[in-house]
Amino acid sequence: MSALAHERFGSTLQIRQFRPGQLAVGDGQAALAPKTGDVLMKITFLAASAAAALALFATGASAGTLDDVKAKGFVQCGVSPALTGFSAPDATGTYKGFDVEICRAIAAAIFGDPTKIKFTPLSAKERFTALSSGEIDVLSRNTTWTMTRDTSQGLKFAGISYYDGQGFMVRKSIGVKSALELGGATVCTETGTTTELNQADFFHSNKLDYKPVTFGNNEEAVKAYESGRCDVYTTDASGLYAVRLKLTNPDEHIVLPEIISKEPLGPLVRQGDDAWFNVVKWSFFALVNAEELGVTKANVDEMLNSPNPEIKRLLGKDGTFGAGIGLSNEWAYNEIKALGNYGEIFDRNVGMGSPLKIARGLNALWKNGGLQYAPPIR
Ligand SMILES: N[C@@H](CCC(=O)N[C@@H](CS)C(=O)NCC(=O)O)C(=O)O
Numbered sequence: 001m002s003a004l005a006h007e008r009f010g011s012t013l014q015i016r017q018f019r020p021g022q023l024a025v026g027d028g029q030a031a032l033a034p035k036t037g038d039v040l041m042k043i044t045f046l047a048a049s050a051a052a053a054l055a056l057f058a059t060g061a062s063a064g065t066l067d068d069v070k071a072k073g074f075v076q077c078g079v080s081p082a083l084t085g086f087s088a089p090d091a092t093g094t095y096k097g098f099d100v101e102i103c104r105a106i107a108a109a110i111f112g113d114p115t116k117i118k119f120t121p122l123s124a125k126e127r128f129t130a131l132s133s134g135e136i137d138v139l140s141r142n143t144t145w146t147m148t149r150d151t152s153q154g155l156k157f158a159g160i161s162y163y164d165g166q167g168f169m170v171r172k173s174i175g176v177k178s179a180l181e182l183g184g185a186t187v188c189t190e191t192g193t194t195t196e197l198n199q200a201d202f203f204h205s206n207k208l209d210y211k212p213v214t215f216g217n218n219e220e221a222v223k224a225y226e227s228g229r230c231d232v233y234t235t236d237a238s239g240l241y242a243v244r245l246k247l248t249n250p251d252e253h254i255v256l257p258e259i260i261s262k263e264p265l266g267p268l269v270r271q272g273d274d275a276w277f278n279v280v281k282w283s284f285f286a287l288v289n290a291e292e293l294g295v296t297k298a299n300v301d302e303m304l305n306s307p308n309p310e311i312k313r314l315l316g317k318d319g320t321f322g323a324g325i326g327l328s329n330e331w332a333y334n335e336i337k338a339l340g341n342y343g344e345i346f347d348r349n350v351g352m353g354s355p356l357k358i359a360r361g362l363n364a365l366w367k368n369g370g371l372q373y374a375p376p377i378r
Contacts, residue, residue: 065137065269065276066110066326074116077103078136081121082219084242085350085358086142095119098349101339102161102267102284103140108338109283109331123217125192128153131270138280140267142236144194149268158281160266163362163371165259166198167237169244172254174231179258183208188221188230190214195235198261222246236263241356278325286332288374289314290341292365297340300333313377321377332377342372 069075079087079099087097104114120136131139132154142164143149145157168179168187176182179202189195191214203210213230215221222243225233233243237259244250267284269277290296293311295303303311312318315336316329325331339345346363347353364370 064273066273066279069110069137069276073111074118075103075107075110075138076118076120076136077106078120078122078127078130078139078141079103080141081123081217083142083239084245085354085356086238086242087119087121087140096349098162098345099140099142099267101345101349102287103138105287105335105339105345106138106267106280106283108335109279109286109327112328112330112334114338123192124190125216127192128155131155131268134270137276138267138269142238142265143268144236145264145266145268146194154271155268156271156277157264157266157268158277159284159374160264160371161284162238162265164236164238164263164265166195166234166261166263167240167259168256169225169233169240169253170231170256172252176256179256179260180206180208182210182232184210185231186211186213186229187232187234188213188215188225189234190218190221191216193235194261194263199234202260218243236265238265238350238358241350241358245355275326279327282325282377283331283335285374286314286335286377287339287342287345288365288372289377290332290336291343291372292367292374295336295341297336297338297344300336304333310376310378319378 077100079095079097082088083097083099085097087095087099090096100119101114103119104117107117108114110116120130122130122136122139122141127139127141127143128149130136138158140161142162144164145160149155150157168182170176170182182203187199187210189199189212196212196214199210199212202208213224215224218235218239222233224230226247233240235243237255240255244253244255247253267280269280289310293308293314295311295314300315304315304317306312306315309318313321315333316322316331320329322329322331328334340348343360343365346360350356350358351360360368360370362371364372366373
């Protein structure tokens with residue numbers, strides 16, 4: 001670290017330990033008692049019940065989230081409280097944004113109506129408990145697919161709706177042009193995120209001192225950065241775009257060129273409910289397939305007459321693909337009619353048709369040089 005940087009930032013080294021949440025598992029132990037008829041009968045009954053439950057699970061025929069959602073008449077979706085372009089309430093309190101629309105697509109696929117949905121704003125720290133406890137049906141909240149979350153935390157990612165990576169924002173006035181010049185910096189971020197671990201990895205592996213300051217919500221982290229309490233604000237690049245727009249003088253801040261991590265963001269559900277997982281997964285894939293096939297919100301009705309076999313399957317004119325996920329054959333048609341395809345959702349919320357103006361980059365379709373690629377409907 002340069003003497004100047006020392007003077008500017010001080011030199012406290014503090015690396016936080018990431019502690020992934022622990023999956024609470026049920027008590028599956030059976031105590032063996034003396035061999036009385038009663039006990040034997042109980043054991044036989046328990047074994048039969050367990051086998052029946054397993055069989056139901058294996059066929060996906062258990063009454064699960066999809067049935068619950070159909071019965072209550074709406075999807076309960078966990079989102080970010082205030083991340084412009086991704087998820088934030090508008091002046092009327094209606095949630096708007098990319099993550100919000102990925103969730104609305106699920107409601108449209110199930111009910112033919114994207115408004116059959118309720119949103120639960122969740123901080124980074126609260127989000128997984130809300131999902132595990134059943135408070136929400138699906139989480140669509142700029143959440144990174146990591147191995148811990150996808151395995152031991154009991155959750156299951158249904159796709160990657162946004163390929164992202166972590167970046168840094170600083171005030172132009174501090175004269176830093178690269179993240180490698182951040183030695184000794186005070187770094188603000190939100191707790192309960194991959195951001196915390198990535199920054200520890202980055203500063204540690206580059207042998208740079210830094211002082212992490214974490215906050216329970218993003219609003220506080222951004223306020224602390226704006227007030228000068230921190231030299232650096234760090235999060236996913238998507239979050240930097242969103243936050244920069246809301247700063248008093250966006251032009252006084254720059255995003256440094258380094259992207260220090262992979263942040264594959266996408267919707268996720270609880271483990272153990274394949275029927276619901278399939279609905280969320282294929283609701284998303286339908287949007288990407290629609291873009292690939294040129295089916296849009298404007299032309300979807302016309303496309304019902306398309307001779308293209310892939311479009312026919314997508315729009316329910318051929319086959320019974322809806323039945324395979326417990327929905328009507330118009331499931332994908334309903335999504336596209338309500339929201340358009342993946343590209344349209346991207347563009348109007350975070351892309352060139354939005355104030356954020358994020359380039360498609362990695363989120364372009366695979367055939368346009370990006371990574372968005374959905375398995376076929378057939
Ligand atoms: N993708 C990362 C970070 C996600 C995250 O929660 N980032 C904060 C900082 S930008 C955020 O989005 N907060 C949203 C809000 O408070 O509205 C993760 O899954 O851990």
